[in-house]
Structure formats: structure tokens, C-alpha cells
Amino acid sequence: MPLDANMSEQAKIRCGVVGTGYLGRHHARLYKALETCELVGIVEPDDARAAEICGEYGCERFATLEQLAAACDAVSIVVPTDLHCSVALPLLKGGCHLLVEKPLCTNLNEAERIVEAARAAGCVVQVGHIEHYNPVMAYLENAVTAPKFITADRLAPFNPRGTEVGVVLDLMIHDLGVILALVKSPVRSVEAVGVNVLSPSEDIANARITFENGCVANINTSRVSMKKVREIRVFQPANYLSLDFMNQAGHFLRKEGVELVREEIPIEKDEPLKLELASFVEVVREAGQPKVGTELGKSALELALQITELIQQKS
Numbered sequence: 001m002p003l004d005a006n007m008s009e010q011a012k013i014r015c016g017v018v019g020t021g022y023l024g025r026h027h028a029r030l031y032k033a034l035e036t037c038e039l040v041g042i043v044e045p046d047d048a049r050a051a052e053i054c055g056e057y058g059c060e061r062f063a064t065l066e067q068l069a070a071a072c073d074a075v076s077i078v079v080p081t082d083l084h085c086s087v088a089l090p091l092l093k094g095g096c097h098l099l100v101e102k103p104l105c106t107n108l109n110e111a112e113r114i115v116e117a118a119r120a121a122g123c124v125v126q127v128g129h130i131e132h133y134n135p136v137m138a139y140l141e142n143a144v145t146a147p148k149f150i151t152a153d154r155l156a157p158f159n160p161r162g163t164e165v166g167v168v169l170d171l172m173i174h175d176l177g178v179i180l181a182l183v184k185s186p187v188r189s190v191e192a193v194g195v196n197v198l199s200p201s202e203d204i205a206n207a208r209i210t211f212e213n214g215c216v217a218n219i220n221t222s223r224v225s226m227k228k229v230r231e232i233r234v235f236q237p238a239n240y241l242s243l244d245f246m247n248q249a250g251h252f253l254r255k256e257g258v259e260l261v262r263e264e265i266p267i268e269k270d271e272p273l274k275l276e277l278a279s280f281v282e283v284v285r286e287a288g289q290p291k292v293g294t295e296l297g298k299s300a301l302e303l304a305l306q307i308t309e310l311i312q313q314k315s
Helices: 022-035 048-057 065-071 083-092 107-119 135-143 166-182 274-284 294-314
Strands: 013-018 036-045 076-077 097-099 125-128 147-156 187-195 204-211 217-224 229-236 241-246 249-256 259-264
Touching: 013 022, 013 065, 013 274, 022 036, 022 048, 022 135, 022 274, 036 065, 065 076, 065 204, 076 241, 076 274, 083 097, 083 107, 083 259, 083 274, 097 229, 097 274, 107 125, 107 294, 125 274, 135 166, 135 241, 147 166, 147 204, 166 187, 166 229, 166 294, 187 294, 217 249, 259 274
Parallel strands: 013 036, 013 076, 076 097, 097 125, 147 217
Antiparallel strands: 147 229, 187 204, 204 217, 229 241, 241 249, 249 259
């Protein structure tokens, strides 16, 4: 519900979680741990899971979204992507600020419905593009000034969780959001290929994106890999950056005469989800704007859907 303008600065934000599976459990854990908020409760269809989470984190299980909304100021939506809209709308009607795990929705019509509902309720909607809160991204935002060519690789072993959408909406969208934020230019053209391996939709995908400012991005994504990789490389005039989102490390190569000199990048490691939720709670408290709001969330979704359509046309 909207916060009272006279509320004490020390008042805790009352938070809830819808969906306490693998990722939702971490949302509950962090809301319980953050000093600026109170974990009030959850909505979880599985009885055993609900009892486990409530017992572990000392919160209440609510029977309906409406009941959760009445008890909370802010809620994380951590359910399958195809359910995001149907969960978000009643929570917004109840006056809750939302953190919706990425992608925002499965289509632009649902995304616009969420945006309109949020506007009508005067509520914040933050989209869970977690890499934007990774300490690696904080470095990139300062270091990337004139990107000419970007490569991104995101590989993961197969997990049935998330296969209600293809790998573009499941994993590649992380890098699409990062690249859109770094390049800051409209997309001129997109090429894409993809292959189904273990699920009904693409499990491996490659996209090549050309921007109006001339920057080109090449993105490789797989959810049927034997190892995890989350890396990005950015080439600019006179320098080159190579960063690892997973290990929060990287190096910087700068031109010195006719040679490239390598420097390790000092990155202060931290848990991205903790930083993301802390930022969300602060935005709710201060009536601010999220780093990743619906505008970037919709832009990343629109680009992901364009890539998905190109892949489907070739299959």
C-alpha cells in the first residue's frame, strides 16, 4: 500500500513474496535479513513448501494475493513468467509496490497492462534484471563510454525451471538489458539463430544486434551447457574490458604506445540479489525511481521477443 508521507524514517517496509521456489526462497531470506524491511508473509501454492518457508523465516502464509496486498507495502513476484501479469494486477490494485522477476512478462500487451495498473495505483514496479545490481555492472557503467563492439556469453546447465519460455526470455534477456543500458542507442537491426535441444522452445541462441550509433553486440546463450559462464567483453577506442559477472572479476586492457597493457579490475564483491532488494526497499521508502523500471524492462522484453520471433521463423 502507498506509504504515509509522515511515516518515520525508521519504519520498516512490510514485504512479501509470491512464489517461494528456488529463487523466491532467497527473496524471503533477504527480506528477513535486511534491517530496513520486515518479511510479513508469502503466497505459495505448495503446502509443504509454505510450511517450510514460514517456519524458517517466521512469516505468515496468506491464502490470496488480496490478503497479502492488504498486509504489505512491497512484494516480490517470483513465479513463472507466464503468470506475472495475473499475479501483478491484483497486487497493484491493492496498492503494493512490486519487484517483478525478469522478464517483466511474456508479451508486450501484458507489460502495458502492468504499466497502466502501476500508474493508476501510484506504485513502483521494479523489474528483476539482477545483473544491473552486480558490482561488475557498477564498474561497467563508469568505464564504458564509447562502445564499438560487445560480446556476451551466458551458458548454464539444463534446468527444467524456466522452460515455460525459451532461452532468450529465460537467460539472454539479462545481457540484452545490460547492453541496452551501456550502449544507450536505438537498435538498427537484429539477426538471430536458435536451436531446440531439450525443451519445446530454443535452448541455444545467438543474436547479433547493430545499434544506430554503430555499436555491434554479439550474444551467445545456452541452457544446455556443461558449465556456467556469464561473461561480457566491451571494445572501445584504445581500450578493452573483459568482465565476469559470476565471479565478479575482470581485467582492463589499455593502449600504451603500440602495446596493450593489462590491469586487473578491483571489484568489491557482494550478493547481487541482496543489493537489488535493498535498492528496491529504499526506492519504496523514498518514493524514488528504480534503477531498472518498466521502461528498461519493456525495452529488453521487446528486443527479446524480436529475437525469439526471428528464431521461430527459421525453425
